[in-house]
Amino acid sequence: MSSKSALQLYILASTLVLGSTAVTSSATAATTPGRTEFEILMNGKPVGKHIVTVSKSADITNVRVAIDMAGKIGPISFSYRHRCEEAWRGNQLTSLNCSDQENRSNKSVAANLRGANIVVDGTGFKGNAPAAILPSSWWRVSTINQSRLLDSRDGKLSRVNVNRVGEEVLQIGGANVRANHYRVRGAVNTDLWYDGTGRWVRTAFKIAGQSFDYRKVTSVASSPSE
Structure with missing residues (x-):
């Protein structure tokens, strides 16, 4: 496997990112603050963490995303660090x-609402995006209703197609959790799970022949939702 393939391991991290759904969010829905943490497994072995913390101050919702991952694929070592504030x-x-580092490759994006557009200044794209576009940070269930996403790594506008696979029962913290399973394909390829209230509870994907899975280590009840 090439070093380029190893560096692409975390194209899905801000995971870095949807068809019909049994869970929807209205334009006036109130965001529920909380914290969710996932242990990232590669082929069943821990290689990192993905943490999302959502807080509110007056009418503003603040989101902090922290992803850290490191491991080896054969003889090739890789590391990944992502920090983002929404x-x-x-x-x-x-x-x-957002700032993003894959081994020695650095990426970043800053975006701000200006009238009817989100003005994007990223290493992958500079220009205007529709004000309604969502970032590829996964914690908002309305991501599954999008055909384009703002890549939280470098600002690219990524086209995606999302299909609902069905309802499944996941084991989280020793409890059974019913979750809706969605498959994202296009510029990003990943599978996402949200529970009946729209809380993000799992992610899984494959890169360079390796299987990655997010195992939730915080309670579902403490997780944020939009």
Whole structure:
């Protein structure tokens, strides 16, 4: 496997990112603060963590995303670090600031709401995006209703197609959790699970022949939702 393939392991992290759904979010829905943490497994072995913390201050919702991952595929070592801050007013993204490091490759994006557009300044794209676009940070269940996403790594506008696979029962913290399973294909390829209230509970994908799975280590009840 090439070093380029290893560096692409975390194209899905801000996971870095949907058809019909049994869970929807209205334009006036209130965001529920909380914290969710996933242990990232590669072929069943722990290689990192993905943490999302959502808090509210007056009418602004603040989101912090932290992803750290390191491991080896054969003789090739890889490391990944992602930090991102989002600000929302209701269900409207007002700003985004992210930095991303894959081994020695650095990426970043800053985006701000200006009138009817999100003005994007990223290493992968500079220009205007529709104000309604969502970032590829996965924690919002309305991501599954999108055909384009703002890549939280570098600002690219990624086209995706999402289909609902069905309802499944997941084991989380020793409890059975009913979750809706969605398959994302296009510029990003991943599978996502949200429970009946729209809380993100699992992610799984394959890159360079390796299987990655997110195992939730915090309670579902403490997780944020939009």
